[in-house]
Amino acid sequence: MNLEFDADTEEMRAMVVAFAQRELAGRGDTARAPFDTAGFRRRWRRAGEQGLVGGAVPADYGGSGLDAVASSAVMEALGYGGEDTGFAFSVAAHLFAALMPVVEFGTEEQKREWLPGLCSGELIAAHGITEPEAGSDALSLRTRAERKGDEYVLHGSKCFTTNAPVADVFVVQAATEPSGGFFGLTAFVVEAGTPGLSVGAPYDKVGLRGSPTADVHFDGCVVPAGRVLGTEGAGATVFSASMKWERVCLFAIYLGAMRRVLESTIAYAKEREQFGSPIGGFQAVGHRIVDMTLRLESARLLLYKAARGLARGDQDEIAPALAKLAVSEAAVQLGLDAVQVRGGLGMVGGEAETFLRDALPARVFSGTSEIQKNNVARALGLGSNRRPNRRR
The missing domain is CATH 1.10.540.10 (Acyl-CoA dehydrogenase/oxidase, N-terminal domain)
Structure with a gap:
């Protein structure tokens, strides 16, 4: 390997x-x-x-x-x-x-x-999937797309839409068959400025503040049938495919940011002195930094394993979910540790404090940590309603 x-x-x-x-x-x-x-x-x-x-x-x-x-x-x-x-x-x-x-x-x-x-x-570009009543439950979208001849008419709203305030193009998921389950969603490409499409004010978020995010509203937004991605009813398939890319490649950003914060934390621990010695020499601090290193390296291995599988075209559902789960949880804990090592300086604006705020959303977007565990459990065959055969 x-x-x-x-x-x-x-x-x-x-x-x-x-x-x-x-x-x-x-x-x-x-x-x-x-x-x-x-x-x-x-x-x-x-x-x-x-x-x-x-x-x-x-x-x-x-x-x-x-x-x-x-x-x-x-x-x-x-x-x-x-x-x-x-x-x-x-x-x-x-x-x-x-x-x-x-x-x-x-x-x-x-x-x-x-x-x-x-x-x-x-x-x-922006991707509109999440709604106030449909976050983890992506198959329960309330945004509707009604076919009228060679057009679709969209009604509904999306929330937490990354890039919405600056987007020129939206990839939007809407229900064309509300009771159709997995085959009831359809993906559309919608231009900004299309009548009936409007974007709300940017969110004031706890982290990732450099990424503009807002609600998107569709009020009789007419989209030509030629803007359907794939075919009608293939929206869930489109969404699942994009999530594999996002849950693997996007989270590599956090690997790089963790490396940067870890390096600055090590440098700080070597320079900061208390009781006449650099704090990195204290076992409590040294062990904490070792734990930071362990989390980063472990998460990195899982992410690149998933990336190699994705590059080969594997249909594995477990590797991307484990990678996303490992990286997001490691990022939050590494941020907490970086703040703790810095003590009071970690409480004010700086690299560690900023990274911790940026890490917190990683446990929520692209499927929460709990959803990733559900995905892995399902792929392992757990959670079935079938009764196990009991030997007597």
């Missing part, structure tokens, strides 16, 4: 780290300041020029054609090089939750129309 990257991937990682440190400086965590849309788009265009916002898209449509392993490596480098985890999160959500469904399920015409601009950084 080769855990090393090839020379091209290592070179690409180094370039992304240098780019992020140079062009994406700043944490983007000004909670009460108005969101700087123009500044966000400037950085987005730079990221597009670097190939970051379309890396996994085939080269024929403007991307770099990276597989899941290389895509994860790039996201890890982005998380390490840039302190604004929210911006990196927006890039990954755009790529894995919105562009990859177009790549895998779009028609040739849809790919040619949308992907080049979305890969170049000219356009930004």
Whole structure:
């Protein structure tokens, strides 16, 4: 099992780290300041020029054609090089939750129309799935899409939609057959500015503040039938496929950010003195940092195992769920430990405090930690209503 990257991937990682440190400086965590849309788009265009916002898209449509392993490596480098985890999160959500469904399920015409601009950084995409009454229960969407001739009319609302305040294109899930279960959902590509589509005010979030998030409303929004992704009733399949990319490659951002925070925590423990000695020499502090290292390295192994499976086309449901679960839980605990090592300094604005806030949402989005455990249990054959055969 080769855990090393090839020379091209290592070179690409180094370039992304240098780019992020140079062009994406700043944490983007000004909670009460108005969101700087123009500044966000400037950085987005730079990221597009670097190939970051379309890396996994085939080269024929403007991307770099990276597989899941290389895509994860790039996201890890982005998380390490840039302190604004929210911006990196927006890039990954755009790529894995919105562009990859177009790549895998779009028609040739849809790919040619949308992907080049979305890969170049000219356009930004958002994925609308979560609703006030349908978070973990994605098959209970209340947003409806009614077929009328060659058009669909959408009614309903989405919440917690990443990139919504700046999005040019929305990939939207709606119920075309409310009682159809898995086959009752349909995915659509909807342009911003379409009559009947409106976006609410950006959220003031506890973390990932550099990622603009808002509600999206559909009030008689008319979408041509040619904007359906896949076929009518295939929305759940589209969503499941995008989640595999997101739960693996997006979470590599946290690996990079954890590495950056771990390194700064080690440096702090070597320099900070109490009772005449560096605090890193105290067993309680040293063991805590060892635990931080263990969590990071363990989570990294699970994520790249899942990435390799995704790159091979495996249909494994367990590896992506375990990777997402391990990385998100490790990130929160590592953030808590980084704050604890810094003591009082960890309570004020700084790298550790910011990372902890950015890590907290990781346990919730893309399926909560509890949902990931449910997914793994189901894949293991647990939770069946069938009675086990009992030997007498």
